[in-house]
Amino acid sequence: MKNKLFEPKTFKLNELMFLGEAFLLENNIENSKKEIEWFVIDRFQLKLEDVKLNNKKKISEKNKFFFIDFIKRRSQGYPFQYILSKSQFYGYDFFVTQDTLIPRPETELIIDVAKKYGFFDFCLDIGTGSGNLSITLLREKIVKRVHAIDISEKALLVAEKNKKIHGVTEISFEKIDFLNYNFRKKYDLIVANPPYITKKDYKNLPKEIKSFEPKIALTDFADGLTFYKKISKNLPLILNKNGMLIVEIGLENTKKEIDFIFRQPNFILKWYKDLNNNYRALEVVHSC
Numbered sequence: 001m002k003n004k005l006f007e008p009k010t011f012k013l014n015e016l017m018f019l020g021e022a023f024l025l026e027n028n029i030e031n032s033k034k035e036i037e038w039f040v041i042d043r044f045q046l047k048l049e050d051v052k053l054n055n056k057k058k059i060s061e062k063n064k065f066f067f068i069d070f071i072k073r074r075s076q077g078y079p080f081q082y083i084l085s086k087s088q089f090y091g092y093d094f095f096v097t098q099d100t101l102i103p104r105p106e107t108e109l110i111i112d113v114a115k116k117y118g119f120f121d122f123c124l125d126i127g128t129g130s131g132n133l134s135i136t137l138l139r140e141k142i143v144k145r146v147h148a149i150d151i152s153e154k155a156l157l158v159a160e161k162n163k164k165i166h167g168v169t170e171i172s173f174e175k176i177d178f179l180n181y182n183f184r185k186k187y188d189l190i191v192a193n194p195p196y197i198t199k200k201d202y203k204n205l206p207k208e209i210k211s212f213e214p215k216i217a218l219t220d221f222a223d224g225l226t227f228y229k230k231i232s233k234n235l236p237l238i239l240n241k242n243g244m245l246i247v248e249i250g251l252e253n254t255k256k257e258i259d260f261i262f263r264q265p266n267f268i269l270k271w272y273k274d275l276n277n278n279y280r281a282l283e284v285v286h287s288c
């Protein structure tokens with residue numbers, strides 16, 4: 001690790017940022033300039049102009065320690081959002097830890113689809129993770145109440161913290177294994193971004209994802225379709241009439257199989273593409 005960044009003399013913010021960027025680029029971290037800016041703005045509570053123009057000031061020893069720790073961890077592929085314990089979803093900040101998936105921008109499509117239809121009373125969120133979908137649905141006033149479930153107790157603790165941070169009340173979290181549970185309630189909206197990566201594809205995921213994000217949030221340890229099959233089987237029992245399911249899918253080549261899984265009498269299907277023009281979400285309406 002031969003880099004001036006790690007020398008005791010270097011304390012000026014602009015120098016540290018410059019050296020940090022070079023170090024991250026050497027370690028194949030793209031977008032390092034922006035990430036460093038976001039980090040110092042967030043951690044040192046600075047304004048963008050302080051970072052861009054007024055940056056020749058020395059920073060404290062403690063802040064230098066935080067900065068170097070960030071650069072070291074980031075250079076080893078540790079995700080930016082986990083270092084900051086924060087991730088953006090639909091314009092809102094969510095607390096995240098390594099017990100929860102980092103919310104992805106493509107998942108925002110579920111919110112956009114639900115929003116088109118306006119208001120739903122009772123919503124089920126299957127595999128809530130950090131609670132990003134449930135809390136956004138409440139904050140955007142798309143739903144009145146949410147039952148959010150997850151198999152991971154640790155993820156639910158994170159979701160509870162986000163509930164407090166966002167000041168939403170009409171949400172109950174419950175530890176439930178969706179694949180082995182018999183529901184007794186019915187819902188007007190069901191949302192799910194299930195673990196859909198196949199056991200085989202999981203092995204080939206980038207290190208940055210595989211080494212840091214929870215495995216149960218990513219793969220069903222099978223063909224990637226386990227959750228869709230279970231949701232479809234349960235749908236007549238758990239979705240109210242005129243109710244709607246919105247699920248995310250992964251690769252486009254699974255669209256045909258997933259479409260087939262959800263085709264059943266009295267259910268109307270509609271597909272949506274994401275910003276990259278890939279089929280990403282399926283809406284299923286209970287039509288009678």
Ligand SMILES: C[S@@+](CC[C@H](N)C(=O)[O-])C[C@H]1O[C@@H](n2cnc3c(N)ncnc32)[C@H](O)[C@@H]1O
Binds near residue numbers: 128194
């Ligand atoms: C892809 S993540 C989705 C997280 C969040 N909803 C989002 O969209 O960013 C899938 C979530 O499903 C949860 N999960 C995995 N297996 C489950 C099961 N059998 N029952 C309930 N939840 C499960 C994981 O813990 C994880 O939080």
